[in-house]
Amino acid sequence: SLEVPFPSSREAVIALRSLSPDREPRKGGISKQLTVSGSTLSWSADEARILRVSVNSFLDHLSLVLETMEMFGSPVSQ
Amino acid sequence: MPVVIGFEGSANKIGIGIIRDGEVLSNPRRTYITPPGQGFMPSDTARHHRAVILTVLKEALEQAGLKPADIDCVAYTKGPGMGAPLVTVALVARTVAQLWGKPLLGVNHCIGHIEMGRLITKANNPTVLYVSGGNTQVIAYSEQRYRIFGETIDIAVGNCLDRFARVIKISNDPSPGYNIEQMAKKGSHFVELPYTVKGMDVSFSGILSYIEETVFSMLVEITERAMAHCGSQEVLIVGGVGCNLRLQEMMGVMCKERGAKLFATDERFCIDNGAMIAQAGWEMFRSGQVTELEDSWITQRYRTDEVEVTWRD
Structure with missing residues (x-):
């Protein structure tokens, strides 16, 4: 699995909710999980092979979300 | 607000x-x-x-x-x-x-x-021709839906023009469709005979105007049919191919004959x-x-x- 630390849990949750909606449902059930624990986002799967195929696009997406956060401000407090 | x-x-x-x-x-x-x-x-x-x-x-x-x-x-x-x-x-x-x-x-x-076209042109309830690289649809509004009256059964009109541009290596800057339009303007002479070989040279601008005239005529025909169905007196052209002036001109002729109004926007919208x-x-x-x-x-x-x-x- 891949673990990404964030400055706060709020940012980790924003990243989770931005990245989650488009994850493709694969035949034979869910093969990858994206979860947040504290301020850490983790991306995991039962088999490394499954992560390997999609690691490029996952990292592209993650870095775009991080850049967006950096440029467009600290999250507003709820 | x-x-x-x-x-x-x-x-x-x-x-x-x-x-x-x-x-x-x-x-x-x-x-x-x-x-x-x-x-x-x-x-x-x-x-x-x-x-x-x-x-x-x-x-x-x-x-x-x-x-x-x-x-x-x-x-x-x-x-x-x-x-x-x-x-x-x-x-x-x-x-x-x-x-x-x-x-x-x-x-x-x-x-x-559709909504951008309605905003810019102030067309109230138009029959809409939506033509772009990915879509070709004739649309009319009825009871909470934009209903599709007709559409392409294979590739979009813009895709047809783009693919042709690709085959003969026309520039994609600013867009293949724009460059086809400019070249087609010069080629009207060859409409009757699109297969043009002169010695070792070939001329494609004639084929381009031939393609434009043919596909645009098809679009005007289905738009006119949708108007007749709906009793509509307005046409709105939207989508990337919609800024083609030849298409607007041909649609304008049809609208004039029917006493209808044509609305179109420029490339910004x-x-x-x-x-x-x-x-x-x-x-x-x-x-x-x-x-x-x-x-x-x-x-x-x-x-x-x-x-x-x-x-x-």
Whole structure:
């Protein structure tokens, strides 16, 4: 699995909710999980092979979300 | 006075526009231009969009003179379009919506074109010809839906022209369709005989005007038939191919014969742009629609008539 630390849990949750909606449902059930624990986002799967195929696009997406956060401000407090 | 920001990136343009009550406050755009003979592939297009989207977003806010706090709703293209570019744009829209604490709204790209065309031209209830690189549809509004009266059964008209441009290596800058139009203007002489070989040289401009005349005549015919069905006296042309002046001219002749009115917009608004998503989003938002984050997935297929039009009588 891949673990990404964030400055706060709020940012980790924003990243989770931005990245989650488009994850493709694969035949034979869910093969990858994206979860947040504290301020850490983790991306995991039962088999490394499954992560390997999609690691490029996952990292592209993650870095775009991080850049967006950096440029467009600290999250507003709820 | 809702202010809506719209994100569009379903094909090779990335645009972000801001609309306040029918007023376009900003609408910057970038186009991914490929070398002659090459079309745009999803992953390369997504890479282009990723590289420029935050700069375009900055421009959109600066040109509008607004801060994120002034925005009421974040609209983005849900589909139809190419998957990878759609995801890129949706990711940024979702992230800023959360950072700024604003509601999100997924917009059908085709509805964006229609609502932008209606806003700019003030056409009231037109028969709509939507022609672009990915879509060819004749649409009329009836009972909370934009109904598709006719459409292409294979490739879109713009795709047909683009592919031809690719085969004979016409430049993609600013767009293949524009360059075909310019070349076709010079080629009217060859309409009767598109197969033109002169010694060792060949002439393609004649074929281009032949292609243009043929495909545009087909579009005028189906539009006229839809008008007759609906008793409509207005035509609105939207989509990237809609800024082709020859198409507008041919449609104008048909409209004149029927005593109907033709509405069209220029390349700022008929080519994909962010303001059109903001405008459709503005109408949807005012009628009470929002998209929850978990429902904000993008979709490559999304028909115009799947959307319930909650903002028209």
